[in-house]
Amino acid sequence: MRLVTLLTVxxxxxxxxxxxxxxxSPELTMSAVLEAASPxxxxxxxxxxxxxxxxxxxTVIVELAPNFAPAHTKNILTLVDxxxxxxxxxxxxxxxxxxxxxDPAEADKKRSLGQAKAKLDGEYxxxxxxxxxxxxxxxxxxxxxVGFVDGFPAGRDNANGRAWLAHCNAMLGAGRDVAADxxxxxxxxxxxxxxxxxxxxxxxxxxxxxxxMQHLSTLPRGTGSLGFYETAAERTTILSIRREAQxxxxxxxxxxxxxxxxxxxxxxxxxxxxxxxxxxxDPAGHISLCNVPLPVRAIANP
Amino acid sequence: MRLVTLLTVxxxxxxxxxxxxxxxSPELTMSAVLEAASPxxxxxxxxxxxxxxxxxxxTVIVELAPNFAPAHTKNILTLVDxxxxxxxxxxxxxxxxxxxxxDPAEADKKRSLGQAKAKLDGEYxxxxxxxxxxxxxxxxxxxxxVGFVDGFPAGRDNANGRAWLAHCNAMLGAGRDVAADxxxxxxxxxxxxxxxxxxxxxxxxxxxxxxxMQHLSTLPRGTGSLGFYETAAERTTILSIRREAQxxxxxxxxxxxxxxxxxxxxxxxxxxxxxxxxxxxDPAGHISLCNVPLPVRAIANP
Numbered sequence: 001m002r003l004v005t006l007l008t009v010x011x012x013x014x015x016x017x018x019x020x021x022x023x024x025s026p027e028l029t030m031s032a033v034l035e036a037a038s039p040x041x042x043x044x045x046x047x048x049x050x051x052x053x054x055x056x057x058x059t060v061i062v063e064l065a066p067n068f069a070p071a072h073t074k075n076i077l078t079l080v081d082x083x084x085x086x087x088x089x090x091x092x093x094x095x096x097x098x099x100x101x102x103d104p105a106e107a108d109k110k111r112s113l114g115q116a117k118a119k120l121d122g123e124y125x126x127x128x129x130x131x132x133x134x135x136x137x138x139x140x141x142x143x144x145x146v147g148f149v150d151g152f153p154a155g156r157d158n159a160n161g162r163a164w165l166a167h168c169n170a171m172l173g174a175g176r177d178v179a180a181d182x183x184x185x186x187x188x189x190x191x192x193x194x195x196x197x198x199x200x201x202x203x204x205x206x207x208x209x210x211x212x213m214q215h216l217s218t219l220p221r222g223t224g225s226l227g228f229y230e231t232a233a234e235r236t237t238i239l240s241i242r243r244e245a246q247x248x249x250x251x252x253x254x255x256x257x258x259x260x261x262x263x264x265x266x267x268x269x270x271x272x273x274x275x276x277x278x279x280x281x282d283p284a285g286h287i288s289l290c291n292v293p294l295p296v297r298a299i300a301n302p
Numbered sequence: 303m304r305l306v307t308l309l310t311v312x313x314x315x316x317x318x319x320x321x322x323x324x325x326x327s328p329e330l331t332m333s334a335v336l337e338a339a340s341p342x343x344x345x346x347x348x349x350x351x352x353x354x355x356x357x358x359x360x361t362v363i364v365e366l367a368p369n370f371a372p373a374h375t376k377n378i379l380t381l382v383d384x385x386x387x388x389x390x391x392x393x394x395x396x397x398x399x400x401x402x403x404x405d406p407a408e409a410d411k412k413r414s415l416g417q418a419k420a421k422l423d424g425e426y427x428x429x430x431x432x433x434x435x436x437x438x439x440x441x442x443x444x445x446x447x448v449g450f451v452d453g454f455p456a457g458r459d460n461a462n463g464r465a466w467l468a469h470c471n472a473m474l475g476a477g478r479d480v481a482a483d484x485x486x487x488x489x490x491x492x493x494x495x496x497x498x499x500x501x502x503x504x505x506x507x508x509x510x511x512x513x514x515m516q517h518l519s520t521l522p523r524g525t526g527s528l529g530f531y532e533t534a535a536e537r538t539t540i541l542s543i544r545r546e547a548q549x550x551x552x553x554x555x556x557x558x559x560x561x562x563x564x565x566x567x568x569x570x571x572x573x574x575x576x577x578x579x580x581x582x583x584d585p586a587g588h589i590s591l592c593n594v595p596l597p598v599r600a601i602a603n604p
Contacts, residue, residue: 095516096471124583139441141590169398169496178581193519194471194496194592198577201584214397214523217495221516275500279480281426282503288443290496 030271033264034295041264042256042297043151045210047245049073051080053212054239055090060190060212061244061253062172065152067131068165069123069206072174076185076206078116080241084186089235090219094227096193099216100175102186104235119181120174124201128156128163134261136269138288142166142197146289148260152208153289155200165205168195168290172207192217195290210296211255258295268293332573335566336597343566344558344599345453347512349547351375353382355514356541357392362492362514363546363555364474367454369433370467371425371508374476378487378508380418382543386488391537392521396529398495401518402477404488406537421483422476426503430458430465436563438571440590444468444499448591450562454510455591457502467507470497470592474509494519497592512598513557560597570595 028036049064066073079085085101088111092100103111133156135147143155146166153166165171171191176183183204190209209216219236222229229235244252258265269292275283330338351366368375381387387403390413394402405413435458437449445457448468455468467473473493478485485506492511511518521538524531531537546554560567571594577585 095519122583138443141440141442141593142586142588180583196593197590198574198586198593200586202582217397218520218522220520272500280504281424281482284444284500284502286444288499291443291498291500 028267028271029276030268030293033267033271034258037258037264041259041262043259044256045244047252048077048243049207050244051076051207051241052244052247052251053085053241055215055236056239057218057236058212058215059253060215061210061255062207063151063210063257064172064207065150065165065205067150068126068152068154068163069174069204071117071120072123072183072185072204072206075116075120076174076188077243079113079186080243082114082116083240084111084114084116085238085241088238089232090216090229090238091222091235092189092226092228093192093216093219093221095221097191097196097227098173098189099192099219100187100189101238102175102188104232113184113186116186117184120184120204122176122180122183123204123206125162125164128158128161131163132261133163134265136287136289136292138286140289142200148265148292148294151257151260151294153292153294155289164201166195166289167191167197167199167205169193170209170213171205172209173199174204174206176203190216197290208294210257210294211253211298254299256297256299260294268295330569330573331578332570332595335569335573336560339560339566343561343564345561346558347546349554350379350545351509352512352546353378353509353543354546354549354553355387355543357517357538358541359520359538360514360517361555362517363512363557364509365453365512365559366474366509367452367467367507369452370428370454370456370465371476371506373419373422374425374485374487374506374508377418377422378476378490379545381415381488382545384416384418385542386413386416386418387540387543390540391534392518392531392540393524393537394491394528394530395494395518395521395523397523399493399498399529400475400491401494401521402489402491403540404477404490406534415486415488418488419486422486422506424478424482424485425506425508427464427466430460430463433465434563435465436567438589438591438594440588442591444502450567450594450596453559453562453596455594455596457591466503468497468591469493469499469501469507471495472511472515473507474511475501476506476508478505492518499592510596512559512596513555513600556601558599558601562596570597 045063051062053060064073089104090101091104131149140146145156153168156163174183174185175187224230273287347365353364355362366375391406392403393406442448447458455470458465476485476487477489526532575589
C-alpha cells in the first residue's frame, strides 16, 4: 500500500460536504474527487527536470518546463551541474510580487558561467500546435484562452497560433534586463503574490515550484527598490541546487502531481467552481486560471 | 512643503520610459501619473475607521469599510475600544491564502466580548444604488462588473442591483463558521496570496490593509490543517489594536491614498494596462481588478 500525504491544501475555511445551489452542480467536492482519483491520474515529474533548492529554512522543489522553455531549461541545468548556484543568494523579496535569486555581486565580480550561455533569446511563447491544451472555460482578463498544458497554467491565442505559460503564484521565471536576450536563467524569480499576468510573454517562464513555497514566500521583504536587499546580511544563502536525479533516494521527496489532461482534473475544476462544501452560501459558479489548484502529494513508499 | 514617500512600490522589474505598442496608448507611465497628481487626488482615511495593529515585527494599518460592512465595522470598533484584541494572537498563516487572528483559546475559555455582539448577519453584499462605482473595463472571471468604490476593489451585478467588496490581496475579512450569522469581527483574516475571489459574497469583507502587509505575509506558515498553528509558541502575539484617532500624533503614520474616483486614477489604470516602460516587449493591453495598484504614500509634514 502506498501512503500518500496531500501537500496542496485546499483553500477553504471549512470543508464538509452538502448539496447546494441552483446552478449545474458537480457531484463531488474536491476532497472527494481526489479520493476517487486512480493511480493513473497522478504523474511523477522527470527527475532530470526536477530541481531541489536547499535553503537554510528548507527545500524548494521546482518542476522545469522544457516544453515551453527548452533553451532556458538546458542553460539552467548546465548551471546546476556546474554548481553555479551553490553559495549564491536570495537577493530580492518584494511584497505581493516575487522572490528572486542569483549572484549578489553580479555587477562587479560575476561568478563564471562556465559552459552556460550568457545570453538567450527570450522564450516568451511558442507555437500552440503540438500542445495538449486543456482549455478552462472562463473569462480571463489577459488572454483569449487559458488552460493547462502538462500541469502548467497557460494562455493561448488562436489568432496567431501562440501559447505561453502564465504568471500564476509559484511560477518560476528567468529575470532579464531591458534587452530581450538578456535573460539566461542565472537570475531566477518565483511569484509569491497575486498573479502578475502583465508579465506574460514579456519574460521567460521556465517552471513552477511544486513544494516548499513557504520557504520563499515568508522571507523578509527587502527594503531597497523593488524589494532588493540592501545589505549582504539580509540575504539568504542558497546551500545548493541539484537535479532530483542527482540525489540519493532518501533525499528525494517522491512527489506526484495530478495530471491536468484527465477527466479527474475536469471534475476537480467543476468541484472548485460550484463548491458543494456546506460553508459556501453563494458558490461562484466561476473560476479563474490561477485559482485552480494543482494538487501535489508525497508518496511514502513509491 | 510636504515630503512624501511612495509606499506602494510599482510591480515592475525595471522602470524607465519609452513609447511602444500598436494599441491605443496612454501618454504617461504610472510613475509620471503619480508625479503629476494634484493634492486633491489624494485622501486621508478617517482616523476613527483606521486601525493600527501593533505586532512584535511592526505595525499593520487597516482602513475599515463602513459603507459595505457597517455592523461589522461597529462591532470591531467596540472590540478595539474594549482592548479585546490586545494580547490575543495570530492563529493561522496559510500559504497563498490568508493570515488570521483572534482568541487562540476560543473553543474553551473565550475572552469576554463585553459590549460587542456575538453574532451578526453577514454583510456579504449591499445595494449598488448610492455607491460611486468607478467601473473597470475588463473581463472578470467572477463578476459581471468590477471596479472601485471609495478606494476598495468591488464587484457589481446590475441584474440584482447588488455590490460587494472583492477578495483581492490585502483585503480584511471577518471569519465565520458554517452558520451565516456566525461572524462578528472577533476573528479577522487578511488575504496574503492570490485573490480568493470564490470567497466574495460568502464572507464579510470589512476593510483593507493599507500599510505593513509584510508583517502578516512573512509570518511562518502554520503546519496544522488550513495553516492553523499547532502550538502556542508558534503564534504571534498582538500587542494592541487601536483606532488612529486614539494615538498621539507622533505615533501616527500620516498616510494618504490615491482617490479612485478621479481622472488621475483612470490614467493610472491606462498606464498599467499599456505599460510604456521600456522593459515591456508585449504590453498586455488589459488588466484585472486585483492587479490595479492602490497607491499609498506617507506625508512627513502633514
